[in-house]
Amino acid sequence: MMKTTSATPAGTTDASATPTSHSHFDGVDLQLLAERIATPFHAYSASAIHQRIEALKTALVGLDATICFAVKANPNLAILQLMANAGLGADIVSVGELRRALNAGMPAERIVFSGVGKSADEIAGALNVGIMRFNVESLDELHTLQRIARAQEVTARAAVRINPDVDAQTHAKISTGKSENKFGVSIDEARRWFAQRKSFDHVQLDGLHVHIGSQILDVQPFRLALARVAAFWRELEHAGHPITSIDVGGGLGVCYRAGVDHPVSTTDYVAAIREALAGFRGRLLLEPGRWLVAEAGVLLTRVIRVKPGTERNFLILDAAMNDLLRPSLYDAWHDIVPVSDQPRPMATYDIVGPVCETGDTFASARELPECAAGDLLLIKATGAYGTSMASTYNSRPLAAEVLLHQGRYAVIRRRQHFEEMIAGEQPARNWKTP
Numbered sequence: 219m220m221k222t223t224s225a226t227p228a229g230t231t232d233a234s235a236t237p238t239s240h241s242h243f244d245g246v247d248l249q250l251l252a253e254r255i256a257t258p259f260h261a262y263s264a265s266a267i268h269q270r271i272e273a274l275k276t277a278l279v280g281l282d283a284t285i286c287f288a289v290k291a292n293p294n295l296a297i298l299q300l301m302a303n304a305g306l307g308a309d310i311v312s313v314g315e316l317r318r319a320l321n322a323g324m325p326a327e328r329i330v331f332s333g334v335g336k337s338a339d340e341i342a343g344a345l346n347v348g349i350m351r352f353n354v355e356s357l358d359e360l361h362t363l364q365r366i367a368r369a370q371e372v373t374a375r376a377a378v379r380i381n382p383d384v385d386a387q388t389h390a391k392i393s394t395g396k397s398e399n400k401f402g403v404s405i406d407e408a409r410r411w412f413a414q415r416k417s418f419d420h421v422q423l424d425g426l427h428v429h430i431g432s433q434i435l436d437v438q439p440f441r442l443a444l445a446r447v448a449a450f451w452r453e454l455e456h457a458g459h460p461i462t463s464i465d466v467g468g469g470l471g472v473c474y475r476a477g478v479d480h481p482v483s484t485t486d487y488v489a490a491i492r493e494a495l496a497g498f499r500g501r502l503l504l505e506p507g508r509w510l511v512a513e514a515g516v517l518l519t520r521v522i523r524v525k526p527g528t529e530r531n532f533l534i535l536d537a538a539m540n541d542l543l544r545p546s547l548y549d550a551w552h553d554i555v556p557v558s559d560q561p562r563p564m565a566t567y568d569i570v571g572p573v574c575e576t577g578d579t580f581a582s583a584r585e586l587p588e589c590a591a592g593d594l595l596l597i598k599a600t601g602a603y604g605t606s607m608a609s610t611y612n613s614r615p616l617a618a619e620v621l622l623h624q625g626r627y628a629v630i631r632r633r634q635h636f637e638e639m640i641a642g643e644q645p646a647r648n649w650k651t652p
């Protein structure tokens with residue numbers, strides 16, 4: 219990589235390690251790039267993603283572990299291809315994600331299927347291609363899996379998603395492992411499933427799964443959840459129910475706010491797994507999403523205009539909540555910086571998009587070097603849950619996505635054309651009765 223890049227090396231999340239210049243990303247001059255590609259667009263550093271993958275693999279050395287990238291974090295085909303080429307599998311939550319993973323070259327035997335609302339069609343489709351495992355989240359789903367597997371004359375491999383009732387200390391909307399959340403089942407309920415597992419003769423129920431939430435910045439909730447899963451695994455083995463895989467989910471947090479967010483290191487995270495699951499001889503599965511891609515992505519945007527208000531000054535960008543929903547949805551913080559290094563006096567802005575919603579706000583009362591129309595800005599750490607949550611609200615086309623690698627770039631999604639946006643819509647013509 220060239221001298222200046224904000225592709226933070228994996229493991230180093232210390233603010234002091236973040237270069238002050240934002241002129242380059244993965245060796246690519248961002249001013250020049252923004253002359254080639256119209257803003258707003260998302261740019262991802264392939265080097266930064268590779269660094270994360272390698273750091274995680276290094277921490278896992280010696281374990282029989284498979285990393286299944288949570289596709290919903292960033293489902294772009296080129297990103298999935300990069301993951302597949304690095305030997306990763308996929309954690310999917312829909313048949314759409316299954317098709318993306320398969321299209322990207324991920325082998326079915328490295329795909330796990332999670333989610334509370336798998337439809338019968340989705341289960342049939344995933345069984346049909348022979349995915350590695352279903353993470354089953356309710357008794358009704360287990361019955362459906364048995365019925366469809368019997369009809370297809372196959373045996374489905376399944377894990378129970380345990381809801382360990384642990385508080386992940388994260389935003390309420392991304393907590394998934396408390397008993398009031400819709401995800402997984404209690405250990406008591408899972409115990410009853412195993413007791414009657416022989417009656418599900420087309421389901422090989424021999425796995426445990428847990429995923430307690432996202433953007434977790436403390437190792438303690440992981441430890442608690444793993445301890446509960448580990449105790450249950452030992453109990454099951456004792457009761458004659460062999461467990462061949464334990465899936466520890468995703469949830470590792472990243473640095474959205476330099477100097478404030480202190481992510482758990484991969485070493486500490488994997489140490490917690492090693493400790494809790496000591497003696498486990500089966501396969502370990504991990505489902506990181508955010509951690510692999512968030513800090514490898516930035517949203518490039520230009521200032522449309524500065525609007526002085528009576529109370530505040532508004533910096534109006536050409537990016538909006540339809541390109542990056544996290545601030546509107548979760549009040550999420552994203553660091554925002556000018557691409558130019560020119561020293562300028564600081565100013566305070568509400569940084570907003572053009573969408574007709576007060577919620578279309580990226581930051582309130584944010585200190586920033588003074589900006590003018592046309593300035594290029596970076597919204598940082600947008601590689602996860604950015605484009606995957608994007609919409610065409612206000613009839614704004616989906617933004618382009620660009621992959622960067624050591625000074626070069628490749629467009630991995632061009633900006634949506636107007637015709638594509640309205641494809642499928644039609645005048646009400648052929649009226650019918652159902």
Ligand SMILES: *Cc1c(COP(=O)(O)O)cnc(C)c1O
Binds near residue numbers: 291429467468506
């Ligand atoms: C979303 C999700 C993940 C990924 O979570 P991150 O916080 O992005 O790592 C992993 N497993 C399951 C079941 C999920 O729903």
